[in-house]
Amino acid sequence: MDDQACPRCKTTKYRNPSLKLMVNVCGHALCENCVDLLFLKGSGSCPDCNVPLRRSNFRVQLFEDSMVEKEIDIRKRVLKDYNKKEEDFATLREYNDYLEEIETIVYNLCNNIDIVGTNKRIEQYKKDNKEIIMKNKAKIGREELELEEILEIEKQMEDLRRAEISRLEQEAKKQKIREKEALIDELMFAEGDAKDILNTFAQSIAKKEEVDVVPIVPKVTQFSTGVKFSRGSGSQHNVPVIEEGPLYKYEAPIIPDRCGPDPPSIQNIINGGYLHHVRAENETEKAGGYSSTLPCLRALQDAMAGLYHAS
Secondary structure, eight states: OTTOBOTTTOOBTTTOTTOOEEEOTTOOOEEHHHHHHHTTTSEEEOTTTOOEEEGGGOEEOOSSSHHHHHHHHHHHHHHHHOOOOGGGSSSHHHHHHHHHHHHHHHHHHHTTSSHHHHHHHHHHHHHHTHHHHHHHHHHHHHHHHHHHHHHHHHHHHHHHHHHHHHHHHHHHHHHHHHHHHHHHHHHHHOOSOHHHHHHHHHHHHHHHHHSOOOOOOOOOOBOTTSOBOOTTOSOOOOOOOOOOOOOOOOOOOOOOSOOSOOOOOHHHHHHTTGGGGSOOOOHHHHHTTOOTHHHHHHHHHHHTGGGOOOO
16 A cells, blocks of 8 residues: 555655545546545546546545456446346346346446447446336335344444443442442441451452343344344253264275285284374273274275285
8 A cells, every 4th residue: 555656646655644545437546635626616537537527426445456446336337227136037047147248348347348339238228127227226225224224223222232231330330439438437437346347348249249230131033134033032942862872883894805915903003013103092082982093004004005906
């Protein structure tokens, strides 16, 4: 990002760390000061490509590559009209062809390929599918509204939870202050031993700290997607009991006729010192029936497998 610079005033991020580069639909970046200077009347032309632009359409550049910003703007504009869903097509092939057509249009507009013909193609599509476009726009608007309502409900629930936690914390602080004041009064006016009073106070505080205060949170019955669930229900579900099966027991593989030496047996492995080069099993592996002699035997069998062949 330090190498980014305004193409007009040549100011870089290195010289001005607060530099903000702005982009428009053409994809060429300008710093915020140059945008304000060139577009005092609200509209003007891009210094690089002379495309007519509006000041209100400039936004802060998020990506280092300005072509990415240009593609994002073009894709948003195209998808406002090309808003059909898979259920609007009879076959999956037709839907895939439709998606391919969208990508072709976006590619042409991003790379300045047949701009006039591509725009005519978009206008013709708008005329032919006017009713479907308006219907899908209304549907998308309803879905966005429902999503905003769900997010607003979740935000309200989170605010309630934070407010309840804050209230409990304030009450706990006030309670501690009252307890300290009561202790001071008792030490000042009581006739008993101060040491006993302090011990009694410490024991009462320890008992209170053992009781955890759980904040009251509104019960949630569904996810953000609308899928319902029953968390914290009073009914107890029976946990299935998993029966333990028998321990694993190794069985030697059946090997056809071969030429070459036979692999050593497990007893030979134990007595022949092969296990000095193999990691010993731990207690957890022993509980599962695992033994280090098995991988040693398998390694020797694999090493000698090249000598075997079916007769």
